[in-house]
Amino acid sequence: MVKSILEGKTVVLGVSGGIASYKAVDLASKLTQEGATVKVVMTANATKFVGSITFQAVTHQPVLTNLFEDSFQSAISHVSICKDADIFIVAPATANIIAKAAHGLADDALSTTLLTASCTIVMVPAMNSQMWLNKATQHNLNVLKNRGIQIIEPEVGRLACGDEQAKGRFPETEFILNYIKGFLGKAQSLRGKTILITAGGTREPIDSVRFIGNRSSGKMGYAIAEAAKTKGANVILISGPTNLQPPFGVSVVYVETAQQMLQAVINNLSQADAVVMTAAVSDFRPAMKSNKKIKKESMPSSIELELNPDILEAISNKKDKQLVIGFAAETDNVLENATKKLKKKKLDLMVANNVSYPDFGFDSDFILAAFISDYGQQGSLEKYRKTELAEKVVEWIASKLA
Ligand SMILES: Cc1cc2nc3c(=O)[nH]c(=O)nc-3n(C[C@H](O)[C@H](O)[C@H](O)COP(=O)(O)O)c2cc1C
Structure with missing residues (x-):
């Protein structure tokens, strides 16, 4: 029976x-x-x-x-x-x-x-x-x-x-x-699987109190962590600063900068079956950082920037079995740009999202997103509640890892 x-x-x-x-x-x-x-x-x-x-x-x-x-x-x-x-x-x-x-x-x-x-x-x-x-x-x-x-x-x-x-x-x-x-x-569908998720934005220090960073509430990544946990996965959440409470039972590694996030991802990559990169990683950082607060009188007239590591590309080069899922926040030519990134970074799935509208993206509970998978195949942009999109991403991972 x-x-x-x-x-x-x-x-x-x-x-x-x-x-x-x-x-x-x-x-x-x-x-x-x-x-x-x-x-x-x-x-x-x-x-x-x-x-x-x-x-x-x-x-x-x-x-x-x-x-x-x-x-x-x-x-x-x-x-x-x-x-x-x-x-x-x-x-x-x-x-x-x-x-x-x-x-x-x-x-x-x-x-x-x-x-x-x-x-x-x-x-x-x-x-x-x-x-x-x-x-x-x-x-x-x-x-x-x-x-x-x-x-x-x-x-x-x-x-x-x-x-x-x-x-x-x-x-x-x-x-x-x-x-x-x-x-x-x-x-049961993710029992025994480990899912590594990055969430939130990074902060790149100018001095001991100021930073440049990317807008991100972390809601999308935290929702994916919760959805994966609910399906029985071991979840490692690498989080930039957010105001969110991590889901129950998830291991959290807190980081601030892109370099720290990269290190945390690399440290945990080998045990992961899938990596989901929702974090808004700052593409660049101040080339010089002061360990003390820069006084108003000594304000620099400009801040020289240097490139941060590309975490998605680093994972693609280091990964063996892992599925890699990226999120691309775009304002123009959303699908085309996201498709280019998917190919360049050899991802398994890209979630393109349009951040041109104030009601979607960043601090909102909603996201205007499309799935791009199998190297170029495009869906259309649709409005999702972030928790609903999280379910879809996690179901996709479960179907690929089954
Ligand atoms: C015969 C009868 C049938 C009822 N059927 C319903 C019902 O199907 N759904 C409902 O929300 N309330 C129904 N009520 C009203 C509830 O019983 C009432 O609101 C009660 O305070 C609910 O208490 P509880 O939520 O603590 O169980 C019914 C009341 C009676 C007398």
Whole structure:
């Protein structure tokens, strides 16, 4: 018999108080039958629709419904329940739990447990179509999406309230089951692989307080680090100065200058299966650097510059098995220039991005990008959320390393 991807996995199932709560029993049962350990957390209102004993019976696990009683009477608590979780799915998710999660409220077992989760969270909203369409609900869903929480949209169909063909229906168990399996399958796709990522801009000192540098928030590289980590990779993130918190479980090497970044890349190159260069490396640096702050009165009339090493080219010359992916920020002839760089630097993939518009690139969450691979083949420039582009880059790497 074929082994299910669910075998050995831990799924936390949050159940809130909607009419579809009873359907979550079927989901809990099927997940358990396919080998997952299913830990259920219910809101008090969910227990009015279906008893916790039902979930306990189908999952063979204690169920958390009351923060103050269950934690002491059983082996689970809001803190321990998520510890080994591979995924946390809230199904059904009421308008109420969506609103509470969006605001970080923690006033019952489910909302409190959601705040302790470090795994991927997926919400499956189901409700009356007016509740779904309400601006407050839509706003809260956007808040959650921007935070990286995945939302399985409800289906259009007959609702319990009697509405025909309205949006708000809980999807079929098989659909949710396949979604979870798809996620867990992808999560395995980079297991055992090491991905080296550079992010942020470099700073090239003029003196001990001033520098020239490139604009870069580091968001793109950090998003790729997070996406690769989620798929099970060992991730080494070589980061210039940013304001970002590195993703959990990623090894970070902090650098400032292009030369330090080159050294850090070379030090880690041999263990990498793929290298993704998103960093905005300064092409040049001041030829002379003062170790002390240059006084205003001694201001030089000009600063002589010299070329920095080209890190991408250095990798191409040193690499053996590694896939090398570059990012080219361009303002003119974006695709042509990026294609030239791809060829010159013998890259496997180039992500060309147009940084001419203030809404894209640098500090934005969005990027206008195109993939150029296989030595010249071009895609077209499209708007991506950086987290979405990160997923695509990482999926591409996983498909090449498979
Ligand atoms: C019969 C009945 C069915 C309900 N179905 C839903 C539903 O499908 N989705 C929803 O968001 N709220 C539904 N509600 C409203 C929620 O139960 C209510 O907002 C509650 O406060 C949710 O609590 P919880 O999120 O803590 O479980 C329903 C209420 C009743 C009485």
